[in-house]
Amino acid sequence: MASSQSRKRGTYHHGNLREALIDTAFAMIEEDGVESLTIRRVAERIGVTHAAPSHHFADKNELMLALATEGFARFRTALGSVMHISNPLERLSAMGRAYVRFALDHPGAYRLIMGPALSRIQIPAPHAVESGSLDHRTLAASEGTFDMLESTVAEAMQGHTAIGGAGVSGVAFLAWSAMHGAALLFLDEMIDCKLPDDSTDGFPRLLDEVIAFVEAGIALSPRGASPSSRT
Amino acid sequence: MASSQSRKRGTYHHGNLREALIDTAFAMIEEDGVESLTIRRVAERIGVTHAAPSHHFADKNELMLALATEGFARFRTALGSVMHISNPLERLSAMGRAYVRFALDHPGAYRLIMGPALSRIQIPAPHAVESGSLDHRTLAASEGTFDMLESTVAEAMQGHTAIGGAGVSGVAFLAWSAMHGAALLFLDEMIDCKLPDDSTDGFPRLLDEVIAFVEAGIALSPRGASPSSRT
DNA sequence: TTTTCATCTTGATATTGTCAAGATCAACGA
DNA sequence: TCGTTGATCTTGACAATATCAAGATGAAAA
Numbered sequence: 383m384a385s386s387q388s389r390k391r392g393t394y395h396h397g398n399l400r401e402a403l404i405d406t407a408f409a410m411i412e413e414d415g416v417e418s419l420t421i422r423r424v425a426e427r428i429g430v431t432h433a434a435p436s437h438h439f440a441d442k443n444e445l446m447l448a449l450a451t452e453g454f455a456r457f458r459t460a461l462g463s464v465m466h467i468s469n470p471l472e473r474l475s476a477m478g479r480a481y482v483r484f485a486l487d488h489p490g491a492y493r494l495i496m497g498p499a500l501s502r503i504q505i506p507a508p509h510a511v512e513s514g515s516l517d518h519r520t521l522a523a524s525e526g527t528f529d530m531l532e533s534t535v536a537e538a539m540q541g542h543t544a545i546g547g548a549g550v551s552g553v554a555f556l557a558w559s560a561m562h563g564a565a566l567l568f569l570d571e572m573i574d575c576k577l578p579d580d581s582t583d584g585f586p587r588l589l590d591e592v593i594a595f596v597e598a599g600i601a602l603s604p605r606g607a608s609p610s611s612r613t
Numbered sequence: 614m615a616s617s618q619s620r621k622r623g624t625y626h627h628g629n630l631r632e633a634l635i636d637t638a639f640a641m642i643e644e645d646g647v648e649s650l651t652i653r654r655v656a657e658r659i660g661v662t663h664a665a666p667s668h669h670f671a672d673k674n675e676l677m678l679a680l681a682t683e684g685f686a687r688f689r690t691a692l693g694s695v696m697h698i699s700n701p702l703e704r705l706s707a708m709g710r711a712y713v714r715f716a717l718d719h720p721g722a723y724r725l726i727m728g729p730a731l732s733r734i735q736i737p738a739p740h741a742v743e744s745g746s747l748d749h750r751t752l753a754a755s756e757g758t759f760d761m762l763e764s765t766v767a768e769a770m771q772g773h774t775a776i777g778g779a780g781v782s783g784v785a786f787l788a789w790s791a792m793h794g795a796a797l798l799f800l801d802e803m804i805d806c807k808l809p810d811d812s813t814d815g816f817p818r819l820l821d822e823v824i825a826f827v828e829a830g831i832a833l834s835p836r837g838a839s840p841s842s843r844t
Numbered sequence: 845t846t847t848t849c850a851t852c853t854t855g856a857t858a859t860t861g862t863c864a865a866g867a868t869c870a871a872c873g874a
Numbered sequence: 875t876c877g878t879t880g881a882t883c884t885t886g887a888c889a890a891t892a893t894c895a896a897g898a899t900g901a902a903a904a
Binding site: 417493496497498544545546547548549551552553555556558559560561562563564566567569570572573588591592593594595596597598599602 | 648724727728729775776777778779780782783784786787789790791792793794795797798800801803804819820822823824825826827828829830833
């Protein structure tokens with residue numbers, strides 16, 4: 383109750399407006415999407431006038447940056463919950479499921495951290511660092527998640543080449559692309575994921591096939607080609 | 614010269630405002646992105662007052678719908694340019710390259726037809742038809758492109774199961790997801806595609822590995838498992 | 845107690861989508 | 875030829891939004 387939305391004493395100074403703005407805005411993007419988020423509505427919901435947020439975030443930009451940081455933290459936590467799995471192939475599959483599950487469960491947050499809403503809004507591109515006005519925490523968090531993926535793929539491939547001659551970065555990119563694309567296709571309702579023949583806990587059946595395909599592509603490789611064998 | 618932007622006689626009636634709106638708006642989303650598109654700016658660029666477009670498109674919605682229809686037509690043309698390839702595996706690879714190339718060459722159009730800008734804006738979801746106010750031409754165009762993909766995958770798999778036990782719809786979904794995700798990761802600069810070690814005509818090297826991986830996963834399958842063999 | 849300064853309010857401006865009412869003009873019928 | 879009609883475009887307005895400027899408030903420091 384006495385959370386970030388509560389005021390301290392009178393009605394003039396809020397007490398911790400900055401935190402309240404982030405929390406409330408985060409809840410609002412989960413309810414109505416990133417695009418319909420307005421500073422004025424956030425302020426109104428908190429019970430503060432429309433210009434109050436400007437003293438904590440110069441721009442709507444900066445609010446979005448703070449939201450992205452928060453979103454990345456939650457995203458990283460969601461992915462980290464499966465990192466304890468010792469078998470790299472199993473871990474990779476679990477990462478894929480956790481990835482898409484997060485996107486489906488938190489569409490607003492996912493669109494915020496991965497979608498164009500941020501990059502358009504002058505946000506750090508994980509691999510395009512140019513010392514601009516980028517949020518280092520967001521950057522570190524996003525790079526951390528990609529490292530988790532790449533290291534898991536490397537561990538699963540054990541120095542071998544995957545089918546088709548793909549290397550570690552290629553397979554990691556495939557995995558990321560496929561999960562990212564699948565999540566967005568689901569979210570944008572470009573494809574129907576509400577089919578009755580789902581697998582465990584309502585998880586899209588099609589996605590299981592995708593994950594199994596990638597997993598098999600990695601697992602099959604050692605028998606076929608390794609960097610030191612063949613030509 | 615006397616294209617869609619030209620007026621007919623005096624300065625009052627434009628002559629073909631509707632076409633001019635679509636053409637100009639399409640050019641503008643390629644220049645500045647979908648989000649910065651403004652009805653007033655389109656009207657101003659054409660040389661017409663801000664309320665003129667309302668007589669051709671009731672909403673910004675309807676303008677977007679028309680733009681999506683146009684974008685889908687161009688997208689379909691781009692994909693269709695490789696449909697003459699007889700070998701299904703080669704055709705599938707070419708489709709993947711054409712897909713991403715279109716997205717990279719026409720970011721605005723791609724985001725318009727595949728991105729959330731449309732679905733949020735009350736646009737037909739290809740597989741979520743519900744007899745609402747959906748544009749049938751757009752719908753038909755999008756379904757046609759997905760059919761091109763699915764039939765090519767089916768032809769390449771020849772009744773067999775792909776690695777990991779994936780069926781035709783699973784592989785088609787993987788291909789679409791991977792290309793969609795890769796395109797967006799490139800466009801959003803989540804990953805760097807401007808590497809010096811690109812393959813032919815500046816095409817991202819990583820994407821070649823992704824395509825080769827999927828291609829190999831399909832090609833390898835007949836030797837392993839088919840629906841009638843094994844268990 | 846007085847001062848200082850971050851915080852919040854009030855008020856204003858520019859941009860945007862949308863609506864309503866009027867102006868213009870080409871086509872059509874008498 | 876001339877008046878009518880209806881589509882097309884303009885003018886003007888309104889509400890919502892981001893942003894800025896100036897003033898009010900009050901807690902902490904001096």
